[in-house]
Amino acid sequence: MIALPLSHMLIFSLLLFAIGLYGALVRRNIIGILISIELMLNATNINLIAFSKYTSLAPETGQIFAIFVIALAATAAAVGLAIVLALYRTRKTIYSDEVHLLKW
Amino acid sequence: MPILELAVKFGTYAAMGAILIFALGVVTLRNLFHCALCLAAVMIGIAILYVVLQAEFLAAVQILLYVGAVVTLVIFAIMLTEHLAGKTVRQTNSQSLAAILGLLGFVAVIAALIVKTPWPVTPTAMEAKVSVMGLGKALMGLYVFPFEVISIVLIAALIGTVVIAKKDAPEERL
Numbered sequence: 647m648i649a650l651p652l653s654h655m656l657i658f659s660l661l662l663f664a665i666g667l668y669g670a671l672v673r674r675n676i677i678g679i680l681i682s683i684e685l686m687l688n689a690t691n692i693n694l695i696a697f698s699k700y701t702s703l704a705p706e707t708g709q710i711f712a713i714f715v716i717a718l719a720a721t722a723a724a725v726g727l728a729i730v731l732a733l734y735r736t737r738k739t740i741y742s743d744e745v746h747l748l749k750w
Numbered sequence: 751m752p753i754l755e756l757a758v759k760f761g762t763y764a765a766m767g768a769i770l771i772f773a774l775g776v777v778t779l780r781n782l783f784h785c786a787l788c789l790a791a792v793m794i795g796i797a798i799l800y801v802v803l804q805a806e807f808l809a810a811v812q813i814l815l816y817v818g819a820v821v822t823l824v825i826f827a828i829m830l831t832e833h834l835a836g837k838t839v840r841q842t843n844s845q846s847l848a849a850i851l852g853l854l855g856f857v858a859v860i861a862a863l864i865v866k867t868p869w870p871v872t873p874t875a876m877e878a879k880v881s882v883m884g885l886g887k888a889l890m891g892l893y894v895f896p897f898e899v900i901s902i903v904l905i906a907a908l909i910g911t912v913v914i915a916k917k918d919a920p921e922e923r924l
């Protein structure tokens with residue numbers, strides 16, 4: 647029923663992962679880095695679902711691990727943004743290279 | 751019904767292209783609020799892909815959790831912190847070129863691997879259906895231990911978030 651081959655799906659999620667990794671490496675704003683990490687987690691989720699649809703003999707497995715990844719991504723976003731708020735309150739910055747209290 | 755399959759195929763490729771364009775917007779736009787809106791668009795597109803892959807429950811969870819919760823949380827954080835970010839502040843560090851070159855190498859290697867690997871795509875596996883009932887049974891049967899671990903992680907993260915984000919007691923100020 648599904649028309650497009652598995653490798654196209656995998657290359658698409660590879661590109662999405664690379665875009666997210668670029669954002670996480672290059673952005674200065676900590677909230678921007680967190681958003682990029684969400685992109686990368688979603689790319690891995692697409693991989694999990696695609697493998698569970700195309701190749702798996704126990705098709706629930708991929709979807710259940712995708713659910714686990716989504717739950718962990720939600721906790722990562724919540725804790726990360728709480729850290730950003732605490733950082734903004736105490737140090738008045740949200741740029742990752744200005745937080746160098748423990749550097750050297 | 752070949753015309754329907756063709757429509758599904760082109761629609762899927764169009765959704766993929768739109769997702770990639772919005773993802774580029776997420777990592778390159780200067781205004782973080784626009785980035786968060788692009789992130790919501792990316793999540794909706796990924797939900798469409800899940801429907802194409804016949805994972806309807808995951809599509810609903812994706813919209814509910816990402817577009818409903820995570821993007822809202824991100825927008826809250828942006829609104830609470832943004833007003834010191836002026837127009838002239840640099841939004842990227844100086845390692846942009848090195849990151850692009852390294853990522854091009856990474857993408858080339860992994861794409862070559864993906865193309866060369868003989869994936870075991872079998873028609874019997876393609877025919878398998880996943881129902882929400884099957885998901886629930888697997889979650890309560892085979893995967894009950896990871897499920898409980900996730901619930902403990904969720905409650906710990908909830909408490910930790912409240913503890914980190916609440917205001918300090920005034921006498922503890924340095």
